[in-house]
Amino acid sequence: MTVRNIIRTIIVETPSKPGNLGKVATAIGMADGDIGDITTIKVGPLSTVRDITVHCESKEQLDAVIQSIQSLENGIYVHAVSDDVLRAHEGGKIQMKSRMDIRSLADLRRVYTPGVADVCRVIQDDPDKARYYTSIGNTVAIVTDGTAILGLGNIGSLAGMPVMEGKAALFDRFAGISGIPILLNTSDPDEVVNTIKKIYQGFGGILLEDIGSPHCFEIEERLKEELPIPVMHDDQHGTAVVTLAAVISACRSTGVDLKDAVVGQIGLGAAGLAICRMFMAYGVKEMCGVDRQEAALERLRRYGGTALQSIEELMEHCDIIIATTGVPGLIKPEMVRKGQVILALSNPKPEITPAEAVKAGAAFAADGRSVNNVLGFPGIFRGVLNAGAKEITHSMLVAAAQAIADCTASGELVPHPLDPKVHVEVARAVERVAEREMEMEPVL
């Protein structure tokens, strides 16, 4: 399967006679367009108008599809081409809404002043009560500095807002958590840390998102150290959790013991280094990596991994390959060895498409759309918020990975992200570990 990132709805009018929709479908197929939904929006005695969603690989292919339909003539017209993705973003994807119905003056006085003053005093006397009498305990800040937005690079936090809104929508949909995007216009670790420290009180947790390496490491470490609420950099640990789950499933299917497999990581930035650390902590004995930056290789060595010289060498040497470089097409089909597991996780485009990898001999292959941290972060935060935990620990992350692997059907690498069970199970697993760890904490 090729990557078809261009999705458009073509509004087509045809004569109301059988066979005309077939002609349009053939014209689209002849130009290599892939048809998605078809919705009839008007049926008249003479003509019928339909919305036809078409997925294309490139702008040129889309132009060819439109040209192909137009060349049918005989009463077949293209009226308009609309960009569904842009249209879906008009006005943004999230909103803050009241949970209270305010219909009467009595409601107003209860929800707002003067009633609210009593609640303020309760919290002033016992700050822990904020967890019960405000939304704070169910709200997570989604903080970005815009320096590594997907694989698009340092495009700034404003341009990254659609991704942050997307994460907030996923938090709501899969875990019932309110995610509030925070767009920083600094990536200086001191400023980022100090800014978050000044605003953290309004949140039950902090999800760091699309903050590039190496500054993301210092920012996360300092915040974890200095804040009394859970902090997690999604691109590091959310990704590592889901990748471990996918590899556990692949090993289960192929009968390989992951601890004995040679694992290779291409790209040792935020996602890549965390994946390596997670795998080594899980017991993988030989963890190799490549990166174009010497400093990134040095970080891998410091954690006990082996730095290799080239992607070719890594592809030759390793059984399981993971790539998080942001560079589409970096892995060439001729580099793939028979039976390898290949997870090319860069978004929006992978280092090699799953179809190309399987055609070249891979036993299992996936990209960043299916092996995606959406399977991890909503349940991880649900679990720690439920438990009232103050941090997200390594054991919680391993439990989350195991829960995802346990929800995976045989022969698949990961569950479907719309399967509600996976998010519930991740939350349960994390909450269980959190409760256990809190019980073991020494009482001072």
Ligand SMILES: NC(=O)c1ccc[n+]([C@@H]2O[C@H](COP(=O)([O-])OP(=O)(O)OC[C@H]3O[C@@H](n4cnc5c(N)ncnc54)[C@H](O)[C@@H]3O)[C@@H](O)[C@H]2O)c1
């Ligand atoms: N599927 C998922 O859930 C998921 C999660 C997180 C990140 N990602 C993807 O991973 C990619 C990287 O994200 P990140 O946050 O780690 O970014 P990052 O900037 O922290 O890391 C990228 C690393 O790749 C290295 N690199 C770039 N080009 C390379 C090349 N040609 N050869 C070797 N190394 C190269 C860089 O030096 C850097 O160390 C992005 O495309 C992102 O979308 C996917």
Ligand SMILES: O=C(O)C[C@H](O)C(=O)O
């Ligand atoms: O945003 C995603 O789809 C996953 C990940 O966080 C990424 O940066 O690519």
Ligand SMILES: [Mg+2]
């Ligand atoms: Mg990300």
